[in-house]
Amino acid sequence: MAKKRLAASILVVDDESSFREMLTALLKPEGYWVESAGDGVEAINVLQNSVFDLVLLDVKMPRVDGIEVLRFIQENCIATQVIVLTGVGDIRLAVECMKLGAYHYLTKPYTADELNALIERALERRQLLIENKVMKSELSRLASSSNLIGNSLAFTRVIELASRVAPTDSTILIEGPSGTGKELFANFLYKNSTRSDKPFVALSCASIPDTLIESELFGHEKGAFTDAHAMHQGLVELANGGTLFLDEIGEISSVFQPKLLRFIQTGEFRRVGGNKTQKSDVRIISATNRHLIDEVKEGRFREDLLYRLNVITITIPSLRERKEDIPVIANEIVSKSLRNRTPKKLHPDAVDALMRYDWPGNVRELENVLERAAILSSDEYIRLKDLALPRTPSTEQTPTAGPEKIGSAISLRDLEKHHIEGVLLQTKWDKKLAAKILDISLKTLYTKIQQFNIVKK
Numbered sequence: 001m002a003k004k005r006l007a008a009s010i011l012v013v014d015d016e017s018s019f020r021e022m023l024t025a026l027l028k029p030e031g032y033w034v035e036s037a038g039d040g041v042e043a044i045n046v047l048q049n050s051v052f053d054l055v056l057l058d059v060k061m062p063r064v065d066g067i068e069v070l071r072f073i074q075e076n077c078i079a080t081q082v083i084v085l086t087g088v089g090d091i092r093l094a095v096e097c098m099k100l101g102a103y104h105y106l107t108k109p110y111t112a113d114e115l116n117a118l119i120e121r122a123l124e125r126r127q128l129l130i131e132n133k134v135m136k137s138e139l140s141r142l143a144s145s146s147n148l149i150g151n152s153l154a155f156t157r158v159i160e161l162a163s164r165v166a167p168t169d170s171t172i173l174i175e176g177p178s179g180t181g182k183e184l185f186a187n188f189l190y191k192n193s194t195r196s197d198k199p200f201v202a203l204s205c206a207s208i209p210d211t212l213i214e215s216e217l218f219g220h221e222k223g224a225f226t227d228a229h230a231m232h233q234g235l236v237e238l239a240n241g242g243t244l245f246l247d248e249i250g251e252i253s254s255v256f257q258p259k260l261l262r263f264i265q266t267g268e269f270r271r272v273g274g275n276k277t278q279k280s281d282v283r284i285i286s287a288t289n290r291h292l293i294d295e296v297k298e299g300r301f302r303e304d305l306l307y308r309l310n311v312i313t314i315t316i317p318s319l320r321e322r323k324e325d326i327p328v329i330a331n332e333i334v335s336k337s338l339r340n341r342t343p344k345k346l347h348p349d350a351v352d353a354l355m356r357y358d359w360p361g362n363v364r365e366l367e368n369v370l371e372r373a374a375i376l377s378s379d380e381y382i383r384l385k386d387l388a389l390p391r392t393p394s395t396e397q398t399p400t401a402g403p404e405k406i407g408s409a410i411s412l413r414d415l416e417k418h419h420i421e422g423v424l425l426q427t428k429w430d431k432k433l434a435a436k437i438l439d440i441s442l443k444t445l446y447t448k449i450q451q452f453n454i455v456k457k
Helices: 017-030 040-049 066-076 091-099 112-143 153-165 182-191 210-218 257-266 292-297 303-309 319-337 348-356 362-376 412-426 431-438 442-451
Strands: 009-013 033-037 054-057 081-086 104-107 172-175 200-204 243-247 283-288 312-315
Touching: 009 017, 009 040, 017 033, 017 112, 033 040, 040 054, 040 066, 054 066, 054 112, 066 081, 066 091, 081 091, 081 112, 091 104, 104 112, 153 182, 153 312, 153 319, 172 182, 182 200, 182 243, 182 283, 210 257, 257 303, 292 303, 319 348, 319 362, 319 431, 348 362, 348 412, 348 431, 412 431, 412 442, 431 442
Parallel strands: 009 033, 009 054, 054 081, 081 104, 172 283, 172 312, 200 243, 243 283
Antiparallel strands: none
């Protein structure tokens, strides 16, 4: 049987010492890390101090039976799987165990192959539970806009760098203003890494109080503080073997920074209130909208921690630094993000306004503006009047002479020619994109260029 890539931990609970020794001898050669307990009380004590992937649990035991141990596991041990092993063939007992959350009920005697196959399936279920609990909400939030969109030189350079470093295990720091999509890049790095089949665990450091961030990351023991009514696994344990994404890393306090540094250096940590050193193998990706070098100079961020975090630094350009990407991003938002509403298209005058605005909130602001505009638009087009953009010199219509001003005494032919020229200029003569904005076919655009004798300036 193939060895496991990461040694799973198994607790064997049975009041017969010979049976515990037999199972230990069977499981260790398979690559598992095994501990044992002789009764329910000892099992609960062990479970309070260590986290196990799987428990092989006898039911009939003195003092505290397996049913009580199973209840404790379901209340206190996140994702730990339980296989009940017993010589009592009682169907009612089996049903009770399954209702309490046991993965399976196996009656003695059984073969080694049967048990090993069942253990593998239980561990696979544990992995799925972790992914569902930790990853599902985060990844589903990103799913609607998981593609990194843009053709500008500044953006493609960042994509190329991310593609090169994604398969490595190096720590990566993603820098960029708020709303530029740092979490999307973290997701891109994870999906293209060698750990893509392991958990992706995200934590926003700005949303957790300083006093709780250590407990959130490293976990805590029962009674470690007033509200610690049970042992709690930290995110580094849930992310073991996978990727830990620390968003807004610049927000962590100077008190916690040395503990995070030690974890990055050694992979070792202790739960709050505990004295047992544990290890977790995670790849760390962090993100910040702060200039951490300036934070170091101001004494708010440790220099040695910065060096550990930014083995590779990816700097995301702001939207104003890649304005040529705005039409394609805007069309993508309108066609996909707003697909549950009446289909909309961007009118050329709206595209012009979007290109002139400086977007201090970056892509996130663009999404919000377009969502509001889609609600307010009265027909199939999102027009200039539907956009709630601050009135600044850059968003005002530039006064122009003669034929470029709508409403002037010019022919429709000249107005059409000048409009096509303007769109081609804005898109840097990307004819495919220009045709999409103009809502005409590429063939029609080529015909218009020839018809109006439009030349690239």
